[in-house]
Amino acid sequence: DTGVSQNPRHKITKRGQNVTFRCDPISEHNRLYWYRQTLGQGPEFLTYFQNEAQLEKSRLLSDRFSAERPKGSFSTLEIQRTEQGDSAMYLCASSLGQGATEAFFGQGTRLTVV
């Protein structure tokens, strides 16, 4: 295991379609985070899991977004009825332990909604 893995790397979808992204964290990392990054901006927090429990969701995570982490391993982020404003880089990160420990990021999934 060499790091956080995200799939797909790129996704182009038509407006109104549903998309799902996958994140495989570093083995044994109990915390998993999702961030969104638009051009020229820093990543913005969306949600995080401690093991299988989703502990926090940002106000950025509208009703069209849902995230899961079954069995505390990989995670999926689904966006329903995509809008052009959803176009962004979606980043996943994982960390080990409680609280503010070092976070390791994946390569991201670039979503383009046309």
Added chain:
Amino acid sequence: KQEVTQIPAALSVPEGENLVLNCSFTDSAIYNLQWFRQDPGKGLTSLLLIQSSQREQTSGRLNASLDKSSGRSTLYIAASQPGDSATYLCAVYGGSQGNLIFGKGTKLSVKP
């Protein structure tokens, strides 16, 4: 609400120069601070993590300092190389969630 600011937004230097990137945050009640590097279209690579009780952290040609009381951190890069060209992001851990709050980054270009 915690806000993180990075200055300058962009920086161009000749190869071999030493340089400093700045990061400031509005709420000094942070748990720690992390510096990242991001290449175009890529994810983030962790460079250094400074615990709130530490004043600085070093890794190779990189040295990061933290002054919680003034709400500032600096990333010092010694003897810059063209391969250092990237966007450098500063992020603080704050609040109960343990999530990172990022600045917008400094885009560094090192000219050969």
